[in-house]
Amino acid sequence: MARFPEELSRPGTTVIAAAAVGVSSAATYQRRGRGAGFAEAMEDARASARQADPGGPR
Secondary structure (H helix, E strand, O other): OOOHHHHHOOOOOHHHHHHHOOOOHHHHHHHHHHOHHHHHHHHHHHHHHHHHOOOOOO
16 A cells, blocks of 8 residues: 555546555545554645646545
């Protein structure tokens, strides 16, 4: 799951990013709830994705 934030920073959705690294989106949200570092990485990745594709679904 270490690659997940990298995938999430690309235009798309959490579901697509999770599938790209072989996990469910539910697993990513569970991990986000257990660790502030992972939650912060997710938010940073989403911000990067919004900058890359301002009209995207994030």
